[in-house]
Amino acid sequence: IYDFSLGNPSIEPPSAINEAIMESVKEKDVHAYMNNSGFDEVKKAIAQSLNKRFATHFCSKNIIMCSGAAGGLNVVLKSILNEEEEVIVFIPYFMEYRNYIHNYQGKVIEVACEKNFEPNMLDLENKITSKTKAIIINNPNNPSGIVYNENVIKKITNILKKKEKEYNQAIYLIADEPYREIVYDNNKVPYLTKYYNDTIVVYSYSKSLSIPGERIGYIVVPEKTDDFKNLIQAMSIATRILGFVNAPSLLQKVVLKCVDTVVDMTEYEKNRDILYNGLKECGYECIKPQGAFYLFLKSPIKDEQEFCKLAKKYNILMVPGSSFAYPGYVRLAFCTDTQMIRKAILKFKELFEEINKKPYI
Ligand code: PLP
Numbered sequence: 001i002y003d004f005s006l007g008n009p010s011i012e013p014p015s016a017i018n019e020a021i022m023e024s025v026k027e028k029d030v031h032a033y034m035n036n037s038g039f040d041e042v043k044k045a046i047a048q049s050l051n052k053r054f055a056t057h058f059c060s061k062n063i064i065m066c067s068g069a070a071g072g073l074n075v076v077l078k079s080i081l082n083e084e085e086e087v088i089v090f091i092p093y094f095m096e097y098r099n100y101i102h103n104y105q106g107k108v109i110e111v112a113c114e115k116n117f118e119p120n121m122l123d124l125e126n127k128i129t130s131k132t133k134a135i136i137i138n139n140p141n142n143p144s145g146i147v148y149n150e151n152v153i154k155k156i157t158n159i160l161k162k163k164e165k166e167y168n169q170a171i172y173l174i175a176d177e178p179y180r181e182i183v184y185d186n187n188k189v190p191y192l193t194k195y196y197n198d199t200i201v202v203y204s205y206s207k208s209l210s211i212p213g214e215r216i217g218y219i220v221v222p223e224k225t226d227d228f229k230n231l232i233q234a235m236s237i238a239t240r241i242l243g244f245v246n247a248p249s250l251l252q253k254v255v256l257k258c259v260d261t262v263v264d265m266t267e268y269e270k271n272r273d274i275l276y277n278g279l280k281e282c283g284y285e286c287i288k289p290q291g292a293f294y295l296f297l298k299s300p301i302k303d304e305q306e307f308c309k310l311a312k313k314y315n316i317l318m319v320p321g322s323s324f325a326y327p328g329y330v331r332l333a334f335c336t337d338t339q340m341i342r343k344a345i346l347k348f349k350e351l352f353e354e355i356n357k358k359p360y361i
Contacts (some may be wrong), residue, residue: 002316002317002340002342002343003336004316004317004319004321004331004334005317006333007142007292007294007333007335008153009207009334010267010336011210011263011264011265011267011335012210012263013209014209014258014263014264015209015264016258017254017261020253020258021250021254023086023199024263025255030229030249030250031203031249033245033246033285035231036240036246037192037235037246038063039216039247039249039252039253039256040250041308042255042256043056043060043061043064044063045256046063047060047062047063049090049260054194056193056194056220056222058220060299061224062221063218063220064218064219064221064235064239065160065216065247066239066247067216068206068212068215068216069176069202070100071215071217071239071242072202072203072204072217073100073136073202074103074238075103075214075242076098076172076202076235076243077101077103077134077174077236079231080133081133081136081323082105082133083106084107086131087101087107087132087133088111088179089108089135089276090110090124090136090137091111091324091326092113092117092324092329092357093175093324094324106133106184109127109132110325111123111127113133113326117141117296118148118152121155121159124159128163129167132163132171134178135172135174136169136174137153138176138177138179139176139179139180139189140183140189140292141179141285141291141292142179142294143319144294145290147187147189147289149187153190153195154195155194157173157195157196160198160256161196164198170198170226172200173196173199173200174199175199175201175206177189177201177203178201178203178204179207179291179293180203180208180210182208182263182293183208183290184268184290184291185290185292187290187291193222197225197226199222200220200221200231201220201224204216204247205217205255206322207239207292207293209258209263209289210212210263211251214248214251215244215247216247216251216252218247219235240359249303267338270338271293274345275295275332275341276288276295278341278348279345279348282313283352284300285297285300289334293334294333295331296326296330296333297330298328298329299321299328299330300352300355300356302328303327304327304328304330305322307330307355308320311330311351313351314350316347318330318331319331319333325358331333
């Protein structure tokens, strides 16, 4: 089976992680309840690490530990959303956002994209209303694999600033960043708190440390964010009532010891090159991924679900673009075995040839 369906990291966690787990488990009170927002020394270490990397000025009170990005996004949305308020997402997008927003009776508002998958700025401007509470930006992006550069971020934040003034209310920019560390070819992922005051960052160690099953991440709320004190209080309570109750203590202690550790991404880059070059040689159309570990492929036939069905005949598994609100494309996760990708290219070639023999539209 040539399985390109799931975004489950294929690279083993760095050995420092397993060592930190073994060490942390011996510590006093590691299994106890704690302050809902997390251990203070862990939050402090994260704040210091961010300050060093991004020239920010955070301290422990700006950080809330959470159960991965999924937990973090739910904590943020629970804290800011009232019924019927709107949250803007950029097509194509991680469809779980719909479920998270609906959890708090919010409304999903989709913004169209350009051919290169950057958001259509005019559509963004038109979709912001007095009901807009937040906008979610996922950078690097799942499923398109693109990185929104500084220029794109400035265009987005300028629109948000203008609309905040127009409606005289805060519009929160939620930066969903589980793929922040996975970037290729020297692309830079801007740190959004620098560009816009009402930014809330949701980070996860699922991909950067290859530990998605362990459920650990954090939320950053800068002091200049609108209603900072209430937000922090609401988020601390949200972690208590949404059902997960504080981020896992053992993994918080691991983060403290490995705060600047990341997995070696060279294998993903190699996989990206093999897959991208191989597919282009077969005749497929796609944009070279700049970050994350997904390649968004234009379906050679109009109905991408039909394309996925045909691919199954060759034992190739992919996710249809309609699962990301963008039909006509398919997503391939290349966080998988390199040899498997090499072999799969031969199958993609046969698949392309079969399609070109028949009158598909
Ligand atoms: N956001 C995006 C865009 C994702 O792709 C994922 C997981 O794949 C998540 C959030 C959730 O990640 P986590 O494991 O940190 O909850």
